Amino acid sequence: MEHMILDLKKQIIEVLNLEDMTPEDIDDNAPLFVEGLGLDSIDALELIVLMEKQYSIKLEDPGKSKEIFRSIATMAQFIQENGTQ
Amino acid sequence: MMKILAYCRITNDSLLLNGTPDPVGPVQGAGTERLTAIYRAMELKYPKFHKMDNLSKAGFLASEMVLKSLSYDTETLDESTALVFANSSSSLDNDMRFQATLDKENYFPSPAVFVYTLPNIVTGEIAIRNKIHGETSFFIMKSFNAEKMHIFVECAFACKKITQVLCGWTEYLNGHCDVLVMMVRKDAAKGFDFNISNINKLYFDPYGTHDFRSEKADY
Secondary structure, eight states, X not given: OHHHHHHHHHHHHHHTTOXXXXXXXXXXXXXXXXXXXXXXXXXXXXXXXXXXXXXXXXXXXXXXXXXXXXXXXXXXXXXXXXXXX | OOEEEEEEEEESSOEEETTEEOTTOOOOOSHHHHHHHHHHHXXXXXGGGGGSOHHHHHHHHHHHHHHHHTTOOSSSOBSSEEEEEEESSTTHHHXXXXXXXXXXXXXXXXXXXXXXXXXXXXXXXXXXXXXXXXXXXXXXXXXXXXXXXXHHHHHHHTSTTOOEEEEEEEEEETTEEEEEEEEEETTOSSSEEOSHHHHHHHHTOTTOOSOGGGTTOOO
């Protein structure tokens, strides 16, 4: 799981152009949106693309996205349970 | 009388602020790398910069330099400043980037790239950053045209509440950067005349070989 979280942080930094950040700057359990990383709606769409591109996961139920994208830890958990990489 | 209060010129190999070359020291690199180097040399803390397309980055940096040189208040909502920009290649540089994400074999359209597939996004970025709520416009022309720029700015001043216009040329395509941003104020005592001749002088002198300040400007 630790390895997965580190990979995910690196991928998020790259796809969201968070150039001034390192994986160490991102708290596993901090909120991704508004607080914490302060991501916005366009970033959310990029995360959906990332899940599909890197882990072949298509989010079928938009209602679950709020919980999946709550933090790095919840994202990693979801990928581990549903991903194919 | 309309006056140019401050201006910034950025090309592939020059950076000029109010006649002073390399105001943030020498910067290395080309294209996006060079724009990022300018951002870092300016010691800005605006993470959204890294998400912008190259056109927005170039226009943003030039506007930052102009506004900082005028000690512009970025915290107060401003309805008296208009934004008037133009270029020739629209958002083609970023459009091609987006097109590359539409590859049939690797089809992952990028939302973050898509949002910059309009040239006027640069005016939005500048307006958001500086709380500018005046009119904004972006024109696409065959090439740099000082006469038209002068007309567009005059039109912006036709709106009574507009007292100054941040305007210019923001062109970026395939690593080629060509930017001139000016702050023009209506009824200003300082600065130099905002006329077609002076606009052309600023545009066609990216290295600052001519000292405009020795004419009528008073910074």
